[in-house]
Amino acid sequence: MANGFTVEATEDPTRIEEGALERFQVVVFLSSTGEPLGSIQQESLRRWVESGGGWVGVHAAADAMYDWPWYGELVGAWFRRHPSVQRATVRITDRDHPSTRSLPAAWTWTDEWYDFHDNPRGRVQVLAVVDESSYQGGGMGADHPVSWCHQQGRGRSWYTALGHTKASWSEPLFLAHILGGIRWAADSD
Secondary structure: OHHHOOOOOOOOHHHOOOOOOOOOOEEEEEOOOEOOOOHHHHHHHHHHHHOOOEEEEEHHHHOEOOOOHHHHHHHOOOEEEOOOOEEEEEEEOOOOOOOOOOOOOEEEEEEOOOEEOOOOEOOEEEEEEEEHHHOOOOOOOOOOEEEEEEEEOOEEEEEEOOOOOHHHHHOHHHHHHHHHHHHHHOOOO
16 A cells, blocks of 8 residues: 555456446546547546546546547647657646656656647646757647646546656656646545
């Protein structure tokens, strides 16, 4: 029970159905691309989040369920394209959020830098942006969010575009970023 909570991992979409979600505070979509949920699971997830459940999306969670408008609201923005994996500078725009308070104001990080179909600013609270002048191939311009959060009904949604590389998952600052996002989504920050 590390960090005060228990984790159950699954790739079984039937785990996201009526009654099955009630015992959880947060559901994490960890690079879940494509169409992982059927209509029954979609409606179950929507009702659960809207009634107070927490949702966390990591990296490719923004590359999923393009035909489901509510999911687009939940994730905040859909993936469009990315250049090759490379180092860049992430600028923390909210130093008080639990997912960013342990990060340096300018954080050099290696990742697969997602461009999104549209900028989520105005619909979400942007926590961090990537400086497109610090890498090659960016396509969003001077305001390029990579982590954000927002209320979704009575629930909470937190997303980070970071986490593509295997090395990310042993990096303490990145793990603190994820843990802070989970805690915030669970409303236990």
